[in-house]
Amino acid sequence: MPDPISAPVSDPIVRLDNVAKYFTSRAGLFGRKRTMRAVDGVTLDVPRGGVTGVVGESGCGKSTLARLVLRLMPPSGGRVLFDGADLASLGPAALRQQRRRMQMVFQDPYSSIDPRFTMQDAVLEPLRVQRVRLSGAEAAEKAARLLEMVGLAPELASRYPHQLSGGQKQRVGIARALALSPDLIVLDEPTASLDVSIQAQIITLLADLRARLGLTYLFISHDLGLVRYFCDRIVVMYLGSVVEILPSPDAPQRHPYTRTLMESAFVPDPARRKTVARLTGEIPSAFDRPPGCAFVARCPQASSRCRTEKPALTASHGHPVACHHPLD
Numbered sequence: 001m002p003d004p005i006s007a008p009v010s011d012p013i014v015r016l017d018n019v020a021k022y023f024t025s026r027a028g029l030f031g032r033k034r035t036m037r038a039v040d041g042v043t044l045d046v047p048r049g050g051v052t053g054v055v056g057e058s059g060c061g062k063s064t065l066a067r068l069v070l071r072l073m074p075p076s077g078g079r080v081l082f083d084g085a086d087l088a089s090l091g092p093a094a095l096r097q098q099r100r101r102m103q104m105v106f107q108d109p110y111s112s113i114d115p116r117f118t119m120q121d122a123v124l125e126p127l128r129v130q131r132v133r134l135s136g137a138e139a140a141e142k143a144a145r146l147l148e149m150v151g152l153a154p155e156l157a158s159r160y161p162h163q164l165s166g167g168q169k170q171r172v173g174i175a176r177a178l179a180l181s182p183d184l185i186v187l188d189e190p191t192a193s194l195d196v197s198i199q200a201q202i203i204t205l206l207a208d209l210r211a212r213l214g215l216t217y218l219f220i221s222h223d224l225g226l227v228r229y230f231c232d233r234i235v236v237m238y239l240g241s242v243v244e245i246l247p248s249p250d251a252p253q254r255h256p257y258t259r260t261l262m263e264s265a266f267v268p269d270p271a272r273r274k275t276v277a278r279l280t281g282e283i284p285s286a287f288d289r290p291p292g293c294a295f296v297a298r299c300p301q302a303s304s305r306c307r308t309e310k311p312a313l314t315a316s317h318g319h320p321v322a323c324h325h326p327l328d
C-alpha cells in the first residue's frame with residue numbers, strides 16, 4: 001500500500017511519489033522467478049537547500065533510493081520529480097540537461113576515480129560527459145578552481161590517484177561533483193572509508209560548501225551519530241519503506257525501530273553499543289515481505305494488528321511515522 005503522506009514541503013527540489021524498485025531473480029537454474037522489493041512505495045519530499053539524511057540497516061534500500069533520485073535506474077513504479085519535472089517524461093537531451101543539476105559523491109574514493117586519470121581529468125570528467133568543450137587553458141583554470149574549492153592545491157591537478165591520500169581523493173570526488181554547479185548532491189556514505197579524523201574534515205568541507213553554494217544534500221549513511229550532527233531532517237528506512245521522518249535531529253523518535261537505532265548510536269562503549277542495538281528476531285526477506293508491518297518480528301510493541309495491516313506513514317504523531325503503536 002502506498003504511503004499516503006510523507007511530510008510534503010512547499011518547495012521540494014525532489015519529490016518521490018509512491019516510488020518502487022523491484023529486482024527479479026531466479027532461484028536455481030530452473031527455479032521460479034522471485035521479485036525483491038528493494039524500494040517499496042516511497043513518497044517523500046526533499047526540501048531545497050537542506051541536508052536530508054537517509055538511514056537504515058544494510059540492504060534497506062538507501063542506495064537504490066539514491067539511484068532512483070538521480071535516474072541512474074528507472075523506477076518500477078511511481079514518479080520521481082526533480083524541480084517539478086517527471087524525469088521519466090524527459091527526452092534524452094532534456095534529461096541530460098537536468099542531470100547537470102544533480103550529482104553524486106560515492107563512498108569509495110579509491111575505486112570511483114579512474115587510475116589512469118590525472119586529477120584534472122577526474123574533476124573535469126562530468127564536463128566531458130556533458131560534452132562541454134573547453135580550451136586547454138580553460139580546462140586547467142577550471143580544474144585549479146575546483147581543486148581550490150575543496151581545499152586542495154592546484155598543483156595536484158597533474159597527479160594520479162595513487163599519489164593522493166584517501167581524504168585527498170574524496171576531496172577530488174567532491175570537486176568532480178561540483179564541476180557542473182549542481183543544485184543537488186547525493187552523498188552516498190561519503191566518509192565511510194576514511195579515518196575518523198579525515199571524516200571530520202570532509203564533513204566540515206561539505207557543510208562549508210553547502211552554505212557557500214546553496215546546495216541541497218541527500219546524505220545516505222549508516223552512521224547515526226554523524227547523521228544527527230550533519231542533517232536537518234532524517235528519513236528512516238526499513239526493508240524498502242520509509243518508517244519515520246524526523247523533522248529535526250532532536251525530534252522525539254516515535255517508531256520503535258528508530259528509537260533503537262538512535263539509542264545504539266550514542267553508547268560510547270562499542271561492546272555495550274551492540275547490546276543496546278540488538279533487536280530480537282530476523283529482518284524479513286525483501287523477496288517475501290510480511291503482509292503487515294515489516295518490523296513486527298523484532299518489535300517489542302507488536303500486536304496482532306501489526307501482523308496483518310501494514311501501517312501507513314501518517315503525520316498524526318507530530319511528524320510522519322508508520323507504526324500502529326508509536327512511542328510517546
Ligand SMILES: Nc1ncnc2c1ncn2[C@@H]1O[C@H](COP(=O)(O)OP(=O)(O)OP(=O)(O)O)[C@@H](O)[C@H]1O
Pocket residue numbers: 023036038056057058059060061062063064065222286
Ligand atoms: N542491481 C541489483 N540487482 C538485484 N538486487 C539489487 C540490486 N541493487 C540492489 N539490490 C538489492 O536491493 C536491496 C537494497 O539494496 P541497497 O544497496 O539499496 O541497500 P542499502 O540500504 O543501500 O544497503 P547498504 O547500506 O549495505 O549499501 C538489497 O537486498 C540488495 O541486495
